[in-house]
Amino acid sequence: MTKWLQEYNDSKKGTPASVKKYLLFYVLCIIVFVLNAWLRASWSPVAFIFTNSNHTTQIQPNVTVLLWYWPFNQVEDLHGDVCWDLYRIPRCRVVAERSSFSEADVVVFHNRELVTGKEKLPLELPRPPGQRWAWLSLESPANNGDLRRFAGVFNLTVSYRRDADVSTPYGKLLPRASEEPVNDIPQNKTDLVCWVVSNYRRSYRRSKVYQKLSTVVPVKVYGRWTNTPLKPKDLLPTISRCYFYLAFENSISKDYITEKLWRNAYQSGAVPVVLGPPVQDYEAVAAPHSFIHVDKFPSAKVLGKYLQKLAGDAERYGKYQRWRREWKAKSYEGWRWVLCQICVQYHSFPRHKVYADLAAWDGTATT
Ligand SMILES: *[C@@H]1O[C@H](CO)[C@@H](O)[C@H](O)[C@H]1NC(C)=O
């Protein structure tokens, strides 16, 4: 009998500790080998298996978004993995170096600099196959200039509009976690209606409504127009002392609802009186029973009377504040957030799309 067989027979009798150790070692080796092979097979640069708490999902590699120049020269810091670090958006590389052109999946052009001629489209560069050019504007059509020259250039739109390829509204509602405290609505209100306006033009619809409204109820006006500008830090505390805030947009167009609602009114605790796109556009994005739309009143006079009555009726006024128990408002977070949103939508972009008539898509606005 060989020594090995002897040991084997012995092991059958009592399984000595040394054999148990060997077995454990072999099993471990096999597990490590199999794991290693599986990881090598799946961890390719093209696609790898990403396991999250939900289930195993097929995930694409990084998307590279190149910003051709900063909108309005408002440069933001792009160091590190910004989309992940700031917004927990994975695999999104946002760069502003033009040398990255050939590797960019999306190249972003902000409209203002193009229409003023400050920047030009790099039409002379060969577009890598599959690269998409994105048109970015958060302005209303009235301020976008003549877009006819951009026919057939862009593949994507990035705008506040809900029907843009990448929709980046000026604000949104987030559900409030039940344990989160509701900021107390300042009870200490001293002014009935407040308005902040820097760019006053008689021809604007909002100016006409203001003129009529101010003959019925007192309207406290701040801003450059009246030479009473508010420092940014004073804006919300000042508005918080008003029952109502005139969130009047400077141009009336589809989905154009700006920080006048999302920040000035919602975050101050004043109830917004809105003038802008139709009621349905507000209802689609704003909190239920949180705003008063000018169009619902036959005249500014009737509106004024309604506001006066409401301010004197704590219960009815309180109903316009009730949404705050369930929701909180978030307002625009800067260009980096806009750029990172492109990655969120990237995998649902149509395979092929060209804006043959960007001007028609943008439409026209009235003031
Ligand atoms: C799990 O993944 C599916 C599809 O990717 C998604 O619709 C769902 O919301 C996810 N659930 C959780 C809890 O993350």
Ligand SMILES: *[C@@H]1O[C@H](CO)[C@@H](O)[C@H](O)[C@H]1NC(C)=O
């Ligand atoms: C993806 O991007 C992140 C952040 O920029 C980077 O750290 C990572 O190496 C990239 N991965 C690949 C496969 O390119």
Ligand SMILES: *[C@@H]1O[C@H](CO)[C@@H](O)[C@H](O)[C@H]1NC(C)=O
């Ligand atoms: C109420 O308003 C007055 C005048 O604006 C201010 O001085 C005071 O601090 C406010 N009180 C509270 C509790 O907000």
Ligand SMILES: *[C@@H]1O[C@H](CO)[C@@H](O)[C@H](O)[C@H]1NC(C)=O
């Ligand atoms: C993007 O637009 C260009 C120019 O019209 C076009 O040639 C290209 O095929 C489009 N790419 C995609 C992915 O839609």
